[in-house]
Amino acid sequence: xxxxxxxxxxxxxxxxRAGVVKAVDDVGFALxxxxxxxxxxxxxxxxxxxxxxxxxxxDEPGRIVAGSIRLEGAELTRLDREAWRRLRGNRxxxxxxxxxxxxxxxxxxxxxxxxxxxxxxxxxxxxxxxRCREALxxxxxxxxxxxxxxYPHQFSGGMRQRIAIAIALLxxxxxxxxxxxxxxxxxxxxxxxxFEMQRLCRESGAALIWITHDLSVVAGLADSVCxxxxxRIVESGPVDAILDAPLHPYTRGLLESIPSRNPAGRPLAxxxxxxxxxxxxxxxxxxxxxxxxxxxxxxxAPAVSNPAVSRTLRCVHPLQ
Amino acid sequence: xxxxxxxPLLELRGISKRFGEASGFARKRAPVVHALDGVSLAVxxxxxxxxxxxxxxxxxxxxxxxxxxxxxxxxxxxxxxxxxxxFDARSQRAERLAxxxxxxxxxxxxxxxxxxxxxxxxxxxxxxxxxxRERDDYxxxxxxxxxxxxxxxxxFPHQFSGGQRSRIGIARALAVKPRFLVCxxxxxxxxxxxxxxxxxxxxxxREELGLSYLFISHDLGVIRHVSDRVVxxxxxRIVESAPAAELxxxxxxxxxxxxxxEVPRIEAxxxxxxxIRGEIxxxxxxxxxxxxxxxxxxxxxxxxxxxxxxxxxxPGHLSACHLNEAP
Numbered sequence: 073x074x075x076x077x078x079x080x081x082x083x084x085x086x087x088x089r090a091g092v093v094k095a096v097d098d099v100g101f102a103l104x105x106x107x108x109x110x111x112x113x114x115x116x117x118x119x120x121x122x123x124x125x126x127x128x129x130x131d132e133p134g135r136i137v138a139g140s141i142r143l144e145g146a147e148l149t150r151l152d153r154e155a156w157r158r159l160r161g162n163r164x165x166x167x168x169x170x171x172x173x174x175x176x177x178x179x180x181x182x183x184x185x186x187x188x189x190x191x192x193x194x195x196x197x198x199x200x201x202x203r204c205r206e207a208l209x210x211x212x213x214x215x216x217x218x219x220x221x222x223y224p225h226q227f228s229g230g231m232r233q234r235i236a237i238a239i240a241l242l243x244x245x246x247x248x249x250x251x252x253x254x255x256x257x258x259x260x261x262x263x264x265x266x267f268e269m270q271r272l273c274r275e276s277g278a279a280l281i282w283i284t285h286d287l288s289v290v291a292g293l294a295d296s297v298c299x300x301x302x303x304r305i306v307e308s309g310p311v312d313a314i315l316d317a318p319l320h321p322y323t324r325g326l327l328e329s330i331p332s333r334n335p336a337g338r339p340l341a342x343x344x345x346x347x348x349x350x351x352x353x354x355x356x357x358x359x360x361x362x363x364x365x366x367x368x369x370x371x372x373a374p375a376v377s378n379p380a381v382s383r384t385l386r387c388v389h390p391l392q
Numbered sequence: 393x394x395x396x397x398x399x400p401l402l403e404l405r406g407i408s409k410r411f412g413e414a415s416g417f418a419r420k421r422a423p424v425v426h427a428l429d430g431v432s433l434a435v436x437x438x439x440x441x442x443x444x445x446x447x448x449x450x451x452x453x454x455x456x457x458x459x460x461x462x463x464x465x466x467x468x469x470x471x472x473x474x475x476x477x478x479f480d481a482r483s484q485r486a487e488r489l490a491x492x493x494x495x496x497x498x499x500x501x502x503x504x505x506x507x508x509x510x511x512x513x514x515x516x517x518x519x520x521x522x523x524x525r526e527r528d529d530y531x532x533x534x535x536x537x538x539x540x541x542x543x544x545x546x547x548f549p550h551q552f553s554g555g556q557r558s559r560i561g562i563a564r565a566l567a568v569k570p571r572f573l574v575c576x577x578x579x580x581x582x583x584x585x586x587x588x589x590x591x592x593x594x595x596x597x598r599e600e601l602g603l604s605y606l607f608i609s610h611d612l613g614v615i616r617h618v619s620d621r622v623v624x625x626x627x628x629r630i631v632e633s634a635p636a637a638e639l640x641x642x643x644x645x646x647x648x649x650x651x652x653x654e655v656p657r658i659e660a661x662x663x664x665x666x667x668i669r670g671e672i673x674x675x676x677x678x679x680x681x682x683x684x685x686x687x688x689x690x691x692x693x694x695x696x697x698x699x700x701x702x703x704x705x706x707p708g709h710l711s712a713c714h715l716n717e718a719p
Contacts, residue, residue: 115583258446259612260654261446262656285583286584291658291661292657315658329588331616332657334617336617337618338595339592340592344589
């Protein structure tokens with residue numbers, strides 16, 4: 073099956089006065105229709121910038137310096153502004169952590185939804201409104217007629233996120249990028265949103281990239297996982313393989329530091345130290361300072377290897 | 393053991409807190425928020441009590457009442473078996489120092505214009521635990537205790553990472569030699585690997601210093617890991633309380649059950665999420681009877697009218713649900 077989205081050798085760098093920040097440094101993955109990819113990493117790992125790069129939302133002083141992003145076979149990195157506009161919110165859409173970033177606080181929901189729809193399709197206002205009504209009902213909002221005439225502040229956080237999802241899915245995009253959309257929500261509301269996203273992707277056939285720091289959410293949702301550290305994908309593969317048999321010491325460290333996987337009350341297995349500053353990344357494996365298996369061989373950036381079918385790894389001292 | 397030794401270190405009895413009530417002669421018609429409604433809670437010496445609940449359930453308000461940042465609207469607070477009202481000014485101050493708070497946001501809770509030495513050492517000097525001249529040595533000991541390099545004490549908060557800032561907040565709380573720490577979402581803002589480091593610090597400090605914690609979090613995994621006993625709150629009331637292992641193995645209240653079921657777990661792959669319906673009602677107009685009944689799959693007529701009492705259903709396991717009394 074051909075990939076709906078293929079990213080290869082993506083490098084997004086920020087040229088700041090203090091130096092070049094290699095936020096995304098040689099990232100690649102492919103995604104098929106209707107599949108869910110979990111992009112996991114801690115803050116500063118470059119997972120959100122990867123998402124923004126695919127959306128064409130990287131602002132100065134950042135820019136994509138190398139690599140290719142192909143959506144349904146078409147190359148995105150060389151598009152001009154106008155072509156990006158036609159694509160964003162249409163073939164590819166994004167859901168943010170804070171739904172207030174997506175919603176305009178001074179416009180009613182119907183105005184915003186109709187605008188998003190008519191930006192890409194020639195439909196009458198009445199027809200657009202009908203589509204919006206269906207979209208709201210689809211994401212589980214009761215009495216959509218009434219809700220369409222409300223303002224964003226009249227909704228709870230979970231409801232706002234549902235509306236943001238409805239807008240993202242309005243034009244039936246091929247790829248949806250979700251950047252920590254449930255992090256700010258309560259557990260029971262998070263469960264509801266995860267449930268809706270699963271169903272919506274299954275029904276619409278959209279491919280989903282779920283960006284998160286939470287491996288447990290990825291476990292329940294994703295088909296495959298990419299683990300990012302300091303701008304690189306250190307390990308990727310099918311969700312079961314990565315979570316049950318991680319090969320990279322960082323992945324294993326992350327899994328072991330989850331409280332519920334440790335005996336209660338005992339000290340947690342922890343990764344020493346902290347993530348390196350993206351300003352001063354040394355040559356070689358960025359994780360080596362915190363890694364128990366590191367040796368002088370780690371001073372050279374490890375090449376990508378394929379330890380198994382559809383698995384990648386960047387480590388010279390893999391586990392097992 | 394005699395009765396005094398048995399008394400919990402800190403106890404709350406029938407605490408209620410309402411916000412926005414008209415005070416004095418002011419005739420406001422502002423809506424009243426019922427943040428807490430008849431909450432009783434006891435924490436023994438060296439015990440860690442975990443408090444879980446979703447946003448708006450009153451867990452932070454409860455934490456602030458425990459640490460005396462807020463005064464309850466009704467109910468009494470006891471310290472080592474004595475009601476707080478009985479304390480004279482001097483022992484009130486001593487008790488205030490004994491209960492310290494650790495805040496969620498390590499960015500907002502440290503004064504950006506103070507150096508770490510002053511942030512951590514100021515209270516100790518004010519309360520006579522260290523003289524101004526000894527302050528830096530005192531701070532150095534504290535920083536070492538929480539795993540920070542003492543040579544960094546001349547720096548400002550913005551020069552530290554999130555995890556280090558959490559440690560500064562902990563050192564500041566420890567500076568006045570407390571016996572009880574209220575940790576309000578103390579690790580929520582941290583990355584997984586840093587969160588594990590800070591949780592380990594909490595576990596170690598408890599053993600070294602014999603501290604008690606009220607550990608407030610929305611994260612059931614974190615709560616299970618650190619707590620001896622877990623208290624679950626919903627819309628201003630305690631719905632269930634039990635020893636940690638018991639609560640996770642045999643949740644009794646339908647809300648607790650739902651919470652535990654919905655926590656994403658590494659072991660649960662490509663699961664079908666079966667969410668509980670609806671959202672948390674507003675604390676301005678909480679539903680009558682059991683607050684959870686509009687979302688509860690097992691609700692029946694009595695739940696809509698009568699408030700269920702918190703009853704012991706097994707040794708040390710309390711639950712507020714009418715189902716426990718059904719024949």
